[in-house]
Amino acid sequence: MIDAMLGEHGGFILACYGVSLGVLGAMGAWTVLDGRRLRRHLAQMEARGVRRRSARAGDVRESTPENVA
Amino acid sequence: MALMDLANPTRFLALAERVLPWLAGLSAATLAVGFYLAFRAPADYQQGETVRIMYIHVPFAWLAMFGYSLLALSSLGILVWRHPLADVAHKALAPIGAIFAFLCLFTGSLWGRPMWGTYWVWDARLTSMLVLLLLYLGLLALRSAIEDPNQAGRAAAVLTLVGFVNVPIVKFSVDWWNTLHQPASVFRMGGPTIHSSLLWPLLVCAVGFTLLMTTLHFAAMRNEILRRRLRALEARAAAEAAYV
Numbered sequence: 001m002i003d004a005m006l007g008e009h010g011g012f013i014l015a016c017y018g019v020s021l022g023v024l025g026a027m028g029a030w031t032v033l034d035g036r037r038l039r040r041h042l043a044q045m046e047a048r049g050v051r052r053r054s055a056r057a058g059d060v061r062e063s064t065p066e067n068v069a
Numbered sequence: 070m071a072l073m074d075l076a077n078p079t080r081f082l083a084l085a086e087r088v089l090p091w092l093a094g095l096s097a098a099t100l101a102v103g104f105y106l107a108f109r110a111p112a113d114y115q116q117g118e119t120v121r122i123m124y125i126h127v128p129f130a131w132l133a134m135f136g137y138s139l140l141a142l143s144s145l146g147i148l149v150w151r152h153p154l155a156d157v158a159h160k161a162l163a164p165i166g167a168i169f170a171f172l173c174l175f176t177g178s179l180w181g182r183p184m185w186g187t188y189w190v191w192d193a194r195l196t197s198m199l200v201l202l203l204l205y206l207g208l209l210a211l212r213s214a215i216e217d218p219n220q221a222g223r224a225a226a227v228l229t230l231v232g233f234v235n236v237p238i239v240k241f242s243v244d245w246w247n248t249l250h251q252p253a254s255v256f257r258m259g260g261p262t263i264h265s266s267l268l269w270p271l272l273v274c275a276v277g278f279t280l281l282m283t284t285l286h287f288a289a290m291r292n293e294i295l296r297r298r299l300r301a302l303e304a305r306a307a308a309e310a311a312y313v
Contacts, residue, residue, distance in 0.1 A: 007118035009183040016122045016176040017104075020129070024281065027168055031288045038295040045302045050309075052298060 076154050078294050085291045092287060096280035103274035110270045122180040124271055127255070128278040129173035133201060134236050136166030136282065140208070141233040144226035154290075156222040157297075159229070160212060161289035165282060167205035174198055185249055193242035194250035201239055204232040218297075 006013050045051075103124065113120035140162055146155025177195065178188045189195065208225050215221035238245075243252045254262045261268055 006121070007112070009117070009119045012179045012183055013119060013121050016125060016179050019175060020125050020172050023168060023172060024285075027165070027285060028288075031285060031292065035288065035292045035295065038292055038299055041299050042295060042302070045299065045306065048306070050302050050306045052302065 076152060078154055078157070081154060082291060082294055085287050089284065089287055089291070092280060092284040096277055096284050099273065099280055100277035103270060103277045106270035106273055110267055113267070116184060119180060119183050120267065122176055123267070124274045125278075126173060126176040126180055127271060128275040129169050129176060130198065131275060132278055132282050133166060133170035133173050133198070133205075134239055135279075136162055136169060137201060137204070137229075137233065137236055140166065140229045141236075144229040147222050147226040148230075156218075157290050157293045158286070159222065159225060161293045162286050163205055163208045163212070163225075165285050165289060167202065167209065169278075169282065170198065170202040170205055174202060190249050192248045192250055193246040194239065194248050197235060197239040197242050200235050204228075204235060207232075 107121055107124035110121075110124075112118050140159055143155045143159035143162065146152045147159060174195070177198075181190075182188050208228060211228055212221045212225050215224055240253075242248060243250055255268070255271070263271070
């Protein structure tokens with residue numbers, strides 16, 4: 001069936017698309033899961049009363065060139 | 070809002086939250102259209118159906134080089150302006166660029182087997198692209214090998230700028246040496262040599278993958294900012310616990 005649709009080298013074509021979409025999809029999924037994990041941990045820290053100095057002050061321009069955090 | 074205002078991590082986070090869903094949707098929609106056009110396009114008169122590999126292989130190659138060029142720009146931001154968001158952008162982009170370089174080599178190898186009769190030759194284009202992948206992997210290894218994040222960022226920036234010499238070598242390798250790999254057929258003096266029925270699906274796929282790379286990069290940058298904030302909070306909590 002693959003041969004009928006994509007010729008005798010259809011397996012190569014499908015492998016290229018399949019692996020590429022699989023790898024990029026896995027990377028996207030990992031990025032989403034990593035983001036959720038980080039947010040959860042940050043929320044846990046804030047629930048324990050540990051907050052960023054700027055969060056206490058409510059200033060949006062807290063970041064200095066020396067420190068993103 | 071001035072562009073420089075967005076270079077504030079907090080403002081960047083707010084922007085990323087608003088833009089990311091749209092970017093992700095737009096890249097998925099563009100890629101869906103691109104793949105539809107790619108499989109509707111006529112087969113190549115010489116390569117037959119295997120030309121369909123081009124619609125992903127070529128964007129991967131372009132984006133692997135584009136990604137490294139962005140890393141070089143970020144490196145200037147780290148070394149010259151010492152901007153924290155430049156370091157975040159650099160760290161977030163390196164693994165994404167490595168993935169695109171790997172996929173370029175992987176799809177090229179599977180395209181080469183039916184067309185050239187081999188998965189690999191030590192041809193200038195293939196070898197310089199392999200060097201690009203090794204540079205990406207070297208950046209990842211270097212960052213993980215140095216404990217101090219600031220020092221790791223500066224070392225990675227220096228390596229990036231040194232390695233940037235490889236990008237024009239990848240691009241012009243097919244002109245400077247006799248290679249099994251074909252010469253440029255899209256971005257070249259005198260215009261594309263590829264027929265429009267194959268060119269348009271390629272360009273749509275390239276736009277789709279560029280949007281996907283941007284989406285992944287924005288999301289990875291957002292995660293990196295959150296990771297640094299979490300690390301700072303953990304350090305503060307540990308310091309307060311030690312003080313008490």
